[in-house]
Amino acid sequence: MAKCAVSRRSRITPEREAELYEAVLDLLRDVGYDALTMDAVATRTRSSKATLYRQWGSKPQLVARALRHHKPVSIADIDTGTLRGDFHEMVARTDDQQIEKDSALLRGLAHAVHENPDLHQALRDLLIEPEITGLDALLQRAVARGELAADNPALKYVPHMLVGAFIARQLIEARPADRAFLSDFLDSVVLPALGV
Amino acid sequence: MAKCAVSRRSRITPEREAELYEAVLDLLRDVGYDALTMDAVATRTRSSKATLYRQWGSKPQLVARALRHHKPVSIADIDTGTLRGDFHEMVARTDDQQIEKDSALLRGLAHAVHENPDLHQALRDLLIEPEITGLDALLQRAVARGELAADNPALKYVPHMLVGAFIARQLIEARPADRAFLSDFLDSVVLPALGV
Numbered sequence: 467m468a469k470c471a472v473s474r475r476s477r478i479t480p481e482r483e484a485e486l487y488e489a490v491l492d493l494l495r496d497v498g499y500d501a502l503t504m505d506a507v508a509t510r511t512r513s514s515k516a517t518l519y520r521q522w523g524s525k526p527q528l529v530a531r532a533l534r535h536h537k538p539v540s541i542a543d544i545d546t547g548t549l550r551g552d553f554h555e556m557v558a559r560t561d562d563q564q565i566e567k568d569s570a571l572l573r574g575l576a577h578a579v580h581e582n583p584d585l586h587q588a589l590r591d592l593l594i595e596p597e598i599t600g601l602d603a604l605l606q607r608a609v610a611r612g613e614l615a616a617d618n619p620a621l622k623y624v625p626h627m628l629v630g631a632f633i634a635r636q637l638i639e640a641r642p643a644d645r646a647f648l649s650d651f652l653d654s655v656v657l658p659a660l661g662v
Numbered sequence: 663m664a665k666c667a668v669s670r671r672s673r674i675t676p677e678r679e680a681e682l683y684e685a686v687l688d689l690l691r692d693v694g695y696d697a698l699t700m701d702a703v704a705t706r707t708r709s710s711k712a713t714l715y716r717q718w719g720s721k722p723q724l725v726a727r728a729l730r731h732h733k734p735v736s737i738a739d740i741d742t743g744t745l746r747g748d749f750h751e752m753v754a755r756t757d758d759q760q761i762e763k764d765s766a767l768l769r770g771l772a773h774a775v776h777e778n779p780d781l782h783q784a785l786r787d788l789l790i791e792p793e794i795t796g797l798d799a800l801l802q803r804a805v806a807r808g809e810l811a812a813d814n815p816a817l818k819y820v821p822h823m824l825v826g827a828f829i830a831r832q833l834i835e836a837r838p839a840d841r842a843f844l845s846d847f848l849d850s851v852v853l854p855a856l857g858v
Contacts, residue, residue: 498696498773573773576829577694579836580769586836594834619850625834627851630826633772638790638821640775640782654815655823659855 478521486511487532494529495570499578499585502529530588533571534596541600549608549662553652562644569632569643576633598625613662620659627656674717682707683728690725691766695774695781698725726784729767730792737796745804745858749848758840765828765839772829794821809858816855823852 489511493502504525508515522528544555560568579586605621608614614621631651635643685707689698700721704711718724740751756764775782801817804810810817827847831839 498694500694501696570776572833573776576772576833577769580766580832590836598834619846620854623847623851626826626830626847627823629830629833630822633829634822634825636776637768637772637825638794640786650815651819651822655819655851655855658816658857659851661854 484535486513487535490528490532491536491567491571494532494574495567498574499529499582504528524584526582526585526588529585530592533589534592541597541604544604545607548611549605549613549660550653550657552604552608553656554649557645557648557652560645562642565632565644565648566642569636572629572632573636601625601628608662614660618660620661624656624660627651627659631655680731682709683731686724686728687732687763687767690728690770691763694770695725695778700724720780722778722781722784725781726788729785730788737793737800740800741803744807745801745809745856746849746853748800748804749852750845753841753844753848756841758838761828761840761844762838765832768825768828769832797821797824804858810856814856816857820852820856823847823855827851 486507490502490507493506493510497506502525504515504518507513507528508518518528522531541552541556544552544559546552546555575585575589579589601624605614605624609616620627631648632643635641635647641647682703686698686703689702689706693702698721700711700714703709703724704714714724718727737748737752740748740755742748742751771781771785775785797820801810801820805812816823827844828839831837831843837843
């Protein structure tokens, strides 16, 4: 296996880093977390395992970094003036292919995070907490506008509803989630549960 | 590996069948669907692979049968007189350990069903359709009593909400779902989304 040109963190180019992360996510979707080995990452990216460990420390950290890097939709800057508008802007900023790829990642990770506390911690720090913070800011603005009651019991479950929407359709309907499905789920379930 | 005494379908005892299914589900929770091999099932249950294939035909069929056999909560006969009562009776008929075991199965299957159409078909026929039919009967009685509008847009998403509740808590909170969580989710999300 050929050694790549990157030997120290400071030498890696943003393009090379992006390429590595994409390869990690492709492997994750194809084979799942357990079967994703540092050997497979090294082979697919033409890197040495030593380089991977030196750059990222461990497999959970590499996977979490790749997930964080990949995340294409930032919700932190969405502010349309209504909660319904904000939710639908979240959907409008993605596309069906991206939704299917994200669903595949969630499916591949749902089993793995339970078995790997290190992966779960890395995911929480890099991916889940920042997203929940962004979602929370969006919901708190709706509370401040008077669209939502601050003590609405469904507020704390918005992340659960969204994760469920991504994963459940494949399991129940044997079809991937897509924009039309997510929009209808937001209008039919999430907004009514919030009383909006 | 020792051959078991069962050589034809008619010779298998219900006890032996239950033991085999439990072993399959334990393997599924431990290693996931992809890593579950007929060899591993044969070893753990002290059966021959030939016996397993003769009795069940294929790995997806064996797994689907095991899941169907295991399902301890039948919702078909729940009828408390109110939708809220019916939902909470569903929760009351299980326990925290069972919920965690069912969540582990869903996590292990969420990735696999996408990659294995045969498994998904077997799951649909044996597990998903009968459960959705039971859930639908319960919801239709609520419509007949006037608790729910027949055209409520959240009606078709009740299975998605429930599957999401089972899977999302582990991913988001790093804690398994339990009875207290499911009860609160039903009261906070499912019933309000249905306008009840």
